[in-house]
Amino acid sequence: MTDTNTDRTASVIEVRNPATGAVSGTVPDTSPDDVAAAVRELRLYQPEWEAIGPEGRKEWLLKLQDWLIDNTEQLADVLQSETAKPRVDALIDPAFAVDLIGYYARRAAKFLADDHPSPHSPLARVKSLTVAYRPHQVVGVITPWNFPLAMPAIDVFPALAAGAAVILKPSEVTPLSAVELARGWAEIGAPPVFKVVTGAGATGGAVVGNADYIQFTGSTATGRKIAAACVERMVPYSLELGGKDPAIVLADADLDRAAHGIAFGGMFNAGQVCISVERVYVEAPVYDVFVEKLTAAVSALRQGADGRASAHEVGALANENQARIVQRHVDEAVAAGARVTTGGKRTGVGTFFEPTVLVDVDHSMSCVAEETFGPTLPVMKVADEAEAIRLANDSIYGLSASVWTGDKQRGERVARQLNAGAVNINDVFANLFNFAMPMGGWGQSGVGARWGGANGLRKYCRAQAITKPKLPTMAKEPLWFPYDMNKIIFSLGAMRAAGARGLRRIDLPALLRLKDGK
Known part of the structure; x- marks a missing residue:
């Protein structure tokens, strides 16, 4: 994601409102050395944070939840100032944060409790087995x-609830x-x-170069670089990258619900969501009716810059680069034979782009093949369910998808493909x-x-993994040095008997050859 929406003077970044270009605030451009120092400091305090346990951490996280609730309006103001989101969208962020922090704060003790797996065979029952979950120091x-x-x-x-210390590097566009x-x-x-x-990039690179676990959300190109850097350092990582999510509208679908749902899925946050609907496949018998309904739903959306009052559904794009990508995708599609049923161009000042529906598209077009991350919905007619599935799977991306049908069993059958x-x-x-789902x-x-419950x-x-004896211990285990062949034969025979099947459980000749050295 390219930043064309910030200005740097010396070590300060100016943050601008994309709808007006006005400066919303400034933040430091933190040097790599300062990032390294911050990580070192976090390491000093993390052991105590881990030691207070899930219940101790829960109290602090729920205090933060209270703070989020008490400061919701201020948070929405700040968020709007750097994104130009509609007021409703700006209020979703703190509400979502409140819900998430409550889920993990209250369940952390259960989720982080030791596991005690059952031994895999009778021989292993002489040990008590424990799996403990110890946080990475700095995430x-x-x-x-x-x-x-x-x-x-x-x-x-979730990282704080797990007992880790956290260093966060937000986008320089919206910090x-x-x-x-x-x-x-x-x-x-x-x-x-x-x-x-x-x-900017150097700051993020320093986070990758110093933390013990990296969680990155952003472009696939940057994700590859982060993965390579983590592999070089031998630290674990998790990446949520690009998407080009398909929607399949089957002929038996409730077309009104499908049109409204897909309009929301494609235009929420001006289409700037990793799981935005970016491709729509519609069975031929209902294609014309669906396109008419979708066009009506999208053309009715109100676009503009909100204050504290809510007057619009669609705001501006985050920066000039995104506006150029959306315009290119639309222009290239039209030049290749696509048709715009509503929208299709920039409007007003700032980075507003009209909510757009494109028809007569195909997979050779950038609007279908590339991630747009903007308010466009390319719609394609398909002959049947099988063609819809094939085209939906014809993408390098695989983040999420939706299926619209009047038959829920059919929908699940399609989903599994x-x-x-x-x-x-x-x-x-x-x-x-x-949050119980991954x-x-x-x-x-x-x-x-991310997520998935525990x-x-x-x-x-x-x-x-921790093992401890269940029974009184001997001075020497049967397999320890020096080898006692009678004990070795007994132990290996017992292992085979516990794990194998049929007559292979007992193979006395092989064991006797081991004893005789033949």
Whole structure:
């Protein structure tokens, strides 16, 4: 994601409102040395944060939840100033953060409790088996500009609940909301285990170069570089990258619901969502009617810059670069034979782009093949369900998808054939609000996943296996040196008997040859 929306003077970054170009605030362009120093400081405080346990951490996280609720209006003001989101959209970020922090704060003790797996065979029952979950010391979180408060919350809160310290590097395009989050952590008097460092690529590179676990959300190109850097350092990472999410509208669907749902899925946050609907495949018998309904739904959307009052559904794009990408995709499609049924151009001042529906498109066009990350909905007619599935899977991305049908069993059958980390039937974004489900992409859409109940915390931990004797111990185990062949034969025979099947459980000749040395 290219930043064309900030100005740098010396070590300061100016943050501008994309709708007006006005300066909304400034933040430091943190140097790599300062990032390294911040990580060292976090390491000093993390052991105590881990030691207070999930219940102790819960109290601080719930205090932060209170702060988020009490400061919702201020947070929405700041968020609007750096994104030009409609007021309703700006209020979703803090509400989402409140919901997420409550989920993990209250469940952390259960999710992080030791596991005691059952031994795999009778021989192993002489040991008590424990798996403990120990957090990585410092988790580095790097977030994009599309949800300046919700995106940090998605990963910072679970990492803190797991017992890690966290260093957050928000996008240089929209860093002000993250700075507010850090202010809240300080105002409640929480332990100094959460820091925000603002800056551009060098700052993010320093986070990758110093933290013990990296969670990155952003472009596939940058994700590849981060993965390579993490492999070089031998530190774990999780990447949520690009998407080109398909929607399949089957002939038996409720077309009114499908049109409204896909309009929302494609135009929410001006289409700047990793799981935005960016491709629509419609069965031929209902294609014309669906296009008419979708065009009506999209053309009715109100676009503009909100204040505290809510007057619009669609705001501006985050920066000039995004506006250029959207315009290029539309222009290239039209030049190749596509038709615009509504929208199709920039409007007014700033980076506003009209909500757009494109028809007569195909997979040779950039609007279908490349991630747009803007308010466009390319719609394609398909002969049947099989063609819809084939075309939906014809992408390097696999983040999420949706299926629209009057038959839920049919919808699930189609869903299980789609190459996507999540599929919503007769809905969009539903998986995003269910933290018990994993959120992760396939293919070029990423590596790893977030959430998934306990896994959302355990991903930030190292699993530690601990064994201890159940029975009184001897001076020497049967397999220890020096070898006693009678004991060796007995032990190996017992292992085979416990694990093999049929007559292979007992192979006395082989064991006797071992004893005789033949």
